[in-house]
Amino acid sequence: MSDQVVRYQIGARLDPAGKTITGRETLSWRNESAAAVPELRFHLYLNAFQNEKSTFIRESGGQLRGDTMSKDDWGYIEIKRMQEAGGGDLMGAIRFVHPDDDNADDRTVIAVALPRPVPPGGTITLEIDFLSKLPKVFARTGYRQDFFMVGQWFPKIGVYEKAGDRYATRGGWNCHQFHANTEFYADYGVYDVSITAPSNYVVGATGVEQSAVEDPRSRQTTHRFYQEDVHDFAWTASPHYIRIERLFDPARAVTPAEAAATARLLGLPPDRLRLQPVRMILLIQPEHRWQADRHFRAIENGLKWWGLWYGAYPYQTITVVNPPYGANGAAGMEYPTLITAGTNWWPGREEYFVEGVVIHEFGHQYWYGMVGTNEFEESWLDEGFNTYSTDKIVDMVYGAGYVPVHILGVPVSEFLGVPRFTFGEIDRLAYLQYGKHDPVVRNGWQYYDTFQYGLNSYVRPGTLLRTLENYLGAPAMARIMRAWFERYRFHHPTSVDFEKLVNEMAGRDMTWFFDQFVFGTDWLNYKVGSVACDPFEVKLGSYAAGGKRIVIDQKAADRIAKERRKRGERQLYRIVVKLVRDGESVFPVEMRMTLDDGETVNEKWDGRERWRRYEYTKASPVKSVEIDPERKILLDGSFADNSYVTQPAALPFVKWFANLLCWFQMVLP
Amino acid sequence: MTIRLALRRGVRVVNRAIGLWFLFYASLTLVAALPAAALTAIAFHSLGHSAWAETLGRRLNLEWIGELAAVYGAMPVQPVMAAAIGAFAISAVVQLFLLGGALEIFAKRRWFGAATFFGGCGRNFWRLFRLALYCLILLAAVYGIDAGLGAAAEKIWGQGTEATPLIHWGWFRAALDLLLLGWLNLIFDYTAIHLVAEDNRKPFRSLWRTFRFTWTNFGQIAGLAAVLWIIRLALTAASVGITQVFPQLSVGAVLVLLLVRQGLVVGRIWSRLLLYASQCEMYDEIAEATALASPEPTRQPGAWRSLA
Numbered sequence: 001m002s003d004q005v006v007r008y009q010i011g012a013r014l015d016p017a018g019k020t021i022t023g024r025e026t027l028s029w030r031n032e033s034a035a036a037v038p039e040l041r042f043h044l045y046l047n048a049f050q051n052e053k054s055t056f057i058r059e060s061g062g063q064l065r066g067d068t069m070s071k072d073d074w075g076y077i078e079i080k081r082m083q084e085a086g087g088g089d090l091m092g093a094i095r096f097v098h099p100d101d102d103n104a105d106d107r108t109v110i111a112v113a114l115p116r117p118v119p120p121g122g123t124i125t126l127e128i129d130f131l132s133k134l135p136k137v138f139a140r141t142g143y144r145q146d147f148f149m150v151g152q153w154f155p156k157i158g159v160y161e162k163a164g165d166r167y168a169t170r171g172g173w174n175c176h177q178f179h180a181n182t183e184f185y186a187d188y189g190v191y192d193v194s195i196t197a198p199s200n201y202v203v204g205a206t207g208v209e210q211s212a213v214e215d216p217r218s219r220q221t222t223h224r225f226y227q228e229d230v231h232d233f234a235w236t237a238s239p240h241y242i243r244i245e246r247l248f249d250p251a252r253a254v255t256p257a258e259a260a261a262t263a264r265l266l267g268l269p270p271d272r273l274r275l276q277p278v279r280m281i282l283l284i285q286p287e288h289r290w291q292a293d294r295h296f297r298a299i300e301n302g303l304k305w306w307g308l309w310y311g312a313y314p315y316q317t318i319t320v321v322n323p324p325y326g327a328n329g330a331a332g333m334e335y336p337t338l339i340t341a342g343t344n345w346w347p348g349r350e351e352y353f354v355e356g357v358v359i360h361e362f363g364h365q366y367w368y369g370m371v372g373t374n375e376f377e378e379s380w381l382d383e384g385f386n387t388y389s390t391d392k393i394v395d396m397v398y399g400a401g402y403v404p405v406h407i408l409g410v411p412v413s414e415f416l417g418v419p420r421f422t423f424g425e426i427d428r429l430a431y432l433q434y435g436k437h438d439p440v441v442r443n444g445w446q447y448y449d450t451f452q453y454g455l456n457s458y459v460r461p462g463t464l465l466r467t468l469e470n471y472l473g474a475p476a477m478a479r480i481m482r483a484w485f486e487r488y489r490f491h492h493p494t495s496v497d498f499e500k501l502v503n504e505m506a507g508r509d510m511t512w513f514f515d516q517f518v519f520g521t522d523w524l525n526y527k528v529g530s531v532a533c534d535p536f537e538v539k540l541g542s543y544a545a546g547g548k549r550i551v552i553d554q555k556a557a558d559r560i561a562k563e564r565r566k567r568g569e570r571q572l573y574r575i576v577v578k579l580v581r582d583g584e585s586v587f588p589v590e591m592r593m594t595l596d597d598g599e600t601v602n603e604k605w606d607g608r609e610r611w612r613r614y615e616y617t618k619a620s621p622v623k624s625v626e627i628d629p630e631r632k633i634l635l636d637g638s639f640a641d642n643s644y645v646t647q648p649a650a651l652p653f654v655k656w657f658a659n660l661l662c663w664f665q666m667v668l669p
Numbered sequence: 670m671t672i673r674l675a676l677r678r679g680v681r682v683v684n685r686a687i688g689l690w691f692l693f694y695a696s697l698t699l700v701a702a703l704p705a706a707a708l709t710a711i712a713f714h715s716l717g718h719s720a721w722a723e724t725l726g727r728r729l730n731l732e733w734i735g736e737l738a739a740v741y742g743a744m745p746v747q748p749v750m751a752a753a754i755g756a757f758a759i760s761a762v763v764q765l766f767l768l769g770g771a772l773e774i775f776a777k778r779r780w781f782g783a784a785t786f787f788g789g790c791g792r793n794f795w796r797l798f799r800l801a802l803y804c805l806i807l808l809a810a811v812y813g814i815d816a817g818l819g820a821a822a823e824k825i826w827g828q829g830t831e832a833t834p835l836i837h838w839g840w841f842r843a844a845l846d847l848l849l850l851g852w853l854n855l856i857f858d859y860t861a862i863h864l865v866a867e868d869n870r871k872p873f874r875s876l877w878r879t880f881r882f883t884w885t886n887f888g889q890i891a892g893l894a895a896v897l898w899i900i901r902l903a904l905t906a907a908s909v910g911i912t913q914v915f916p917q918l919s920v921g922a923v924l925v926l927l928l929v930r931q932g933l934v935v936g937r938i939w940s941r942l943l944l945y946a947s948q949c950e951m952y953d954e955i956a957e958a959t960a961l962a963s964p965e966p967t968r969q970p971g972a973w974r975s976l977a
Contacts, residue, residue, distance in 0.1 A: 145830050240830065287833050324830035345832040408843055409836035417913040419729040429735030624720050638736050643720035652716070652726025655917050657709040658927040662912070664701035665934050666905060668760040 001314060002229040002490035005030050006189030010154055013196040013220075014237055019073070019143050021132040025154055026085070028125045029118070033162035033171045036117035040124070041097070041175035042110050045152030048178040049075035049135040049142075053105035055098070056139070059445060060180035064139045067329040075135030075142065079110075079155060085125035088115065100177045100445060108178040109158075128155050137329040146201075149323060149330035149340065151234040152184070159187050159374075159492070166374065166494050176376040181453040182444035183368075183375035183382075186231040188490050196222045197237045204243070204283045204319045205235035206338045227315070229490060230336035231372055236321050241283040244292055248303045250275035262308040265478045275307040278315070284322040288343055291354065295320055295341060298355040302362035305393045309478060310366055310485040318365070320358060332357050334364030344404075348411030352394055352401035356423060360390040370489045378495050379453070380440045380518075384461020389481075391423040391462055400425075424466065428634055430459040440464070440518045441495050463634050464517045470632035471513075472506050480505045495519075512586070517635060522584035526627045527641035529578035529611060533622045536572040537561065570619045577614045577625050581607055583637060592629040595620040622646060672893045675954070679947030682774075683939065686781035689771055693938045696767060700760040704752065711737070765801055768861065769793030771942060775949040776866040789865070796864050800872035804857045811849045818842050851898075855883050855890055858945070862952050886955050893951055897944040901937050908933045 007028040012021050031037050048056035051074060062069040082090040093113040098106045118124045132153045135142045141151040158175025161168040168174075174185065197203055199214050199221040207227025214221040225235070254275065263270040280299050284292055299320055307313055319338040323330040331342035339361035343354045363386040367373070373381035400420035402413035433455065437448035440456045447453040469477035480502055488497065499514045516522055538557035543550050552560070579591060586607050593601040597620035605612050626643040628636060636642065683689070715737060716722040725733055773789020774781050819842065826834040860872060860879040869875055883890055908930050917923045 145828070147830055238830075285830070287831050325832035325835075326828070326830060345836050408839045409832070415909075417909060419731075421731045425731045429731045429738075432732070432735035432739040626720050629720075637739065639721050640715050640719045640733065640736055644718050645720050645722075646718075648713075648717045649723045649726065651917075651920055651923065652722045653709055653713055654920050655726055655923045656712055657705055658917075658923050658930075659912070660705035660708055661698070661701055662908065662927070662930045662934070664705055664756075665697055666908065668697060668701055668757060669764055 002188035003032070004189045004228065005032060005187040006157060008154075008189065008191050008193070008233065010191075010193045010233075011196075012154075012193065014148065014150075014198075014201075016146055016148070016198060016201075019134045019148075021134070021150065021153060023128075023130045023132065023154055025128040025130065026125065027128065027155075027157060028123055029157055030123045031118040031120055031160065033160060034120050035162070035171050036119050037160060037171070038114055038117040039173075040112045040114065040118075040126075041158040041173040042112065043152070043156045043158060043175060043178070043184075044077045044079075044108055044110060045156070045178045046075045046077040046132055046134070046141070047107040049138065050107065051105075053103070054108065055101055055103045055106040055177050055445075056108070056180055058103065060139075060450075064180060064450075065329070065332075067138055069138040070136040073136050075133055075138075077130055077132045077153070077155070079128060079130050081127070081129035082112065082155075083127055084114070085127055090114075090126070098177055099175070100179070100443075103177075106177050109175055110155075111173075130155055137323070137327040139329060140333045142327075142329065144324060144327040144330075146240070147236075147238040147324050147327055149234075149236050149321070149327065151232075151333065151335060152178075154233075156186060156232075159185055161492075166492055167496075174374065174376075179376070179445035181379075181447060181450055183379065184232065185372075185374040185376050185492075188229055188231050188372065190226075190228045191230060191233040192224070192226050193233055193235070194222050194224045195235055195237070196220050198239070200239045201237045202239065202241035202243050202283060203235060203237045204241070204281060204321060204338065206230060206233045206319075206336050208316050227337060229314070230369070232335050234335035234338055236283065236338075236340075238283075238324070240286060240324070242286055242289055242292075244282045244284065244296075246280050246282075246296055248278040248280050248300055250277065250304075250307075253300055253304050254308065258304075259308065265475050266309075266482055267475065267479060268482075273308050275303070275312045276314075278303055278313055279317045281317060281319040282322070283319065285324045287325075287345065288322055291322075291343055291347065294347075294354055295322070295343075295358055298358035299362055301355070301393060301397050302359045305397075306363060306366055306389065309389075310482050311489070313365065314370075315365075318362065332361060334361045334368060336365070336369050339364070344406065345409045346406070346411055348402055348404060348413055350401050350414060350420070351404045351411060352398045352423075353404055355398060356390060356394050359393055360386055363389050363393075366485060371485060372490065372492050373494070374492060375444070377443050378441055379444050379457040380461040381493070381495060381498065383457040384440070384465065385481075387427060387458045387462030388465035391427060391466070395422040395424055424462075424634075427459040427462045430455060431463040431635075432637060434460055434523070436521050436523055439521050461518075467517075467632070467634045468502070468510075468513065470630075470634070472502075476506055516585045520585070523637055524585035524587055524633070524635045525581075525583040525637035525641070526587070526589050526607065526633075527580050527582050527638065528625050528627060528644040529580035530576075531578075531622060531625050531644045531646070532574075532576045533646070534574050535621075536574060536617075573618050573621050575616045575618055575622050577616075577622075578611055579605060579614070579627060580611045581609070582641075585635075587633055587635070589627050589633065590629065591625065591627050593625045594623045596623045672889065672896060672951075675893055675947040675951040676896065676943070678950040679943045682778075682946040682950070683942045686774055686942075688781050688783075689774070689786070689942055690935060690938055692786070693764075693767055693771075693942065694935055696763050697760070697934070697938065700756065700763060704756050707752075715740070761801075762798075765797050766790050766794050768945070769797050769865065771945055772862060772865040772949070775946045776862050776953075793865050796870055796872050797861055800857065800860055800864065800876065803873055803876055804853060807853050807856075808850075811846065811853060814849065815842055815846050818845070851891065851894065852883065852887075855894060856880060858894075858948050859883060859890070859952055862945075862949055866949070866953075882955075889951065889955070890948075893947055894944065897940050897947070900940045904933050904936045904940065 009026040010023055012023045014021055048054045084090060090112055094110050096107050097109050097111045098104060137144045137149060141149055158173045161174045162171045163169055176182065191207060195203055195205065199219045203223045205225040207225040210224040210226050212221055212223045259270050259273055263273055280296060282292055282295050299318060303313055315337045317337055321340040322343060323340055331340050333340045342357040347354045364382060367385040368375060368382035375382055400422045402418055402420055404411065405413045405418060437452045438456050440461055444453060447456060483505055484498060484501055495518060502510050538552060538560045540552050540554065540557055577593060589605050589607050591603040591605060595618055599620060603614060624643060624645040628642055631639055767790060770786035770790035773785060773793065779785050822835055822838040856879050859882060860875045863869060863875050863879060864872055911929060915926050917926060
């Protein structure tokens with residue numbers, strides 16, 4: 001399926017006591033470019049955790065996603081031997097490089113000068129011996145007691161981008177240092193990995209387990225995993241895992257009605273939506289065993305809806321890892337065919353964060369896994385797309401759920417009557433805190449801060465994609481997303497590729513949208529500036545009529561008005577509405593004015609001017625004016641100022657005051 | 670004295686002093702209304718003329734909270750916390766002030782009247798205030814014990830891979846905290862009764878003697894308090910439950926529900942006053958009995974005097 005640029009054959013032995021992995025790696029790399037490549041570059045990710053001088057620790061301060069790195073047990077990777085197969089030793093040709101910053105102490109990337117360049121189309125094979133020391137669980141990888149989550153653990157070659165690939169104008173390595181706010185980028189290939197661990201350990205990994213051979217003398221078992229068409233390999237081991245396996249059976253999971261509705265949405269024949277069976281493997285902690293069904297249902301929903309909407313999941317297995325207590329740093333992470341979930345001791349029945357994490361991480365099999373975007377440089381293409389897709393599935397399948405509030409481990413949201421929220425609402429809430437610091441597209445380490453990275457990688461893209469869907473329509477967006485997957489599966493597309501695809505599929509130029517909301521930093525907000533509604537009255541004054549002057553004073557005016565009413569003339573009103581573009585961004589908007597008699601007036605405004613005035617003469621006073629009445633433009637910074645009602649609704653305020661009063665009466669001494 | 674008898678006598682005393690209910694209810698409601706009104710005013714400022722208000726009134730949407738936070742720059746956590754602590758402190762001081770008056774009536778078996786009540790409030794406030802400060806120190810000690818138990822658990826299980834022992838230990842800690850805080854509450858209550866009944870101005874000395882008193886008679890004293898706390902909890906649960914069940918779809922419905930919940934608030938205040946009154950009865954009775962049972966009768970009648 002992929003062009004398989006790399007081929008890794010790795011033998012790894014876990015030392016649970018020393019928290020180390022001794023590895024022997026045979027790597028074959030093919031030069032896809034038209035030029036000879038004189039140097040190779042490798043990621044040594046674990047060196048991000050070797051001391052406080054690494055770029056990762058400098059940037060993060062040793063804290064990530066609410067987790068603090070332990071300073072009493074560092075992680076690192078050492079290359080013990082590197083040589084070209086059948087060739088000479090390359091250890092002397094290794095030097096540490098730091099392409100992203102001036103941190104000479106960062107040891108997360110090496111360059112290896114080759115005695116002979118790899119010719120165009122040629123393949124080089126290296127043999128590498130390495131020792132990986134895992135840190136205490138932090139930033140996706142590490143150990144906790146006898147639990148091991150082993151990610152970013154082997155010397156991994158970067159991506160050689162030839163001229164024309166992504167944004168490259170000439171050939172070169174795309175091999176960034178490990179940053180606090182970045183994830184990964186690699187070429188597709190084949191991974192054939194043998195892991196030796198104590199026999200009482202349950203081992204799970206990327207790919208399909210081919211064999212498990214025990215050496216009774218050493219009480220060690222070697223598990224061999226094999227997977228093609230992936231760009232990373234991670235594994236986990238623990239003696240405490242409960243391993244549960246179930247089969248995803250599309251015939252049972254997908255109803256004919258669901259398949260038909262999706263086919264209509266996508267404009268495809270139903271047979272194009274055929275899914276394939278998948279072995280679902282859950283490695284769960286004993287104290288979470290009772291949550292196994294929830295995990296399986298979530299992964300089934302992922303397999304089903306991602307499969308129907310975007311394309312069938314092509315691998316044979318998906319392994320879901322449930323990290324133990326205290327290993328949150330390893331939770332909520334994606335690797336090819338292996339994801340880590342996140343739960344707690346007692347998740348509430350209608351708190352859907354357990355499901356949300358599983359579905360989100362599964363979604364990365366598509367947005368990062370198969371559509372292999374560069375997470376260092378364009379994180380929104382995986383996290384933002386995935387936020388958008390996750391929100392759609394969780395909100396559609398599960399609906400609004402409770403925000404988790406736990407007291408002494410017990411979920412209490414349901415008992416307290418806390419309101420329920422959808423994932424989409426929570427994401428827009430976070431998006432609204434956007435401080436106009438950064439565009440969505442930016443190198444991960446160059447955002448203003450970690451919050452802005454998260455905001456511009458997850459929730460702002462999620463919100464802008466939902467706005468795009470509302471603007472183009474659900475069928476158009478569904479077809480765009482499917483085309484994105486089908487066209488770029490096992491490739492490395494960019495934001496510009498997505499923009500081109502949208503323009504092509506939507507049949508109109510959406511450059512304005514991308515310029516403002518993906519590549520720009522401006523804020524969007526439309527509001528009702530003012531609404532005036534005055535009855536037409538007889539105007540006082542001196543008027544020239546029939547060659548003489550008539551003075552209309554208040555008495556005369558009242559008399560004329562009375563006569564008009566007697567004649568049955570309807571009272572007319574002059575209504576003036578002013579709409580204001582408060583933000584810098586421009587978006588076409590609709591305005592709906594509703595009158596007291598029920599008449600509605602709709603207007604479309606291209607939104608380009610700073611403000612727009614509408615004037616009407618109507619036989620009924622105005623009741624309300626609303627911009628974007630269906631609230632499609634989720635990027636709008638405030639829905640509250642999008643409308644104006646002449647008579648404020650009493651109910652919400654009376655209700656809120658009453659509830660707050662009773663609540664304070666309850667909690668005050 | 671049995672708990673039932675103390676309650677029966679307490680009910681009689683509290684039901685004679687309906688004005689007290691009103692005073693306690695009015696003070697609580699006034700203090701509660703201030704933050705409620707402030708928050709509603711913020712809501713009205715944002716949504717007063719917005720069509721979104723109706724939608725949000727039916728189902729609160731977090732996005733609006735996000736809009737408010739964005740408008741105010743960020744969530745003003747520190748001012749909000751300061752305001753919350755301030756409201757809590759004001760309420761506590763007001764209740765302490767009123768407690769002096771209530772005890773003046775219950776402990777000295779006087780009829781409720783404005784002069785008696787507010788005279789008692791003024792006369793007893795500073796001694797009760799000092800007592801409250803001493804109890805705050807004891808409260809800190811309780812939290813210290815709790816923190817110590819937490820640290821011990823962290824040391825034993827904190828580096829493990831299971832949350833279960835920590836959760837179960839947390840339950841144990843919570844139960845112990847409840848017990849200690851309940852005991853502390855009883856010590857405060859009975860010391861307050863002693864200070865008022867005996868017109869004693871030395872809360873620190875009384876506090877330590879009350880330790881012994883509550884320890885010796887723990888079953889009766891704690892049983893009485895438990896009965897009344899169960900009543901209060903039931904009323905609170907009823908208030909929460911009825912709010913969830915009763916749909917607030919019109920202003921009329923909101924007001925009806927508000928009335929019902931205010932009835933429950935009054936019920937909670939009544940149960941609190943009943944606690945004070947019954948405790949006074951209980952204490953008086955135990956004190957008398959202690960004095961009678963003593964081989965060498967104390968110089969003055971009444972257990973309070975024996976404690977003094």
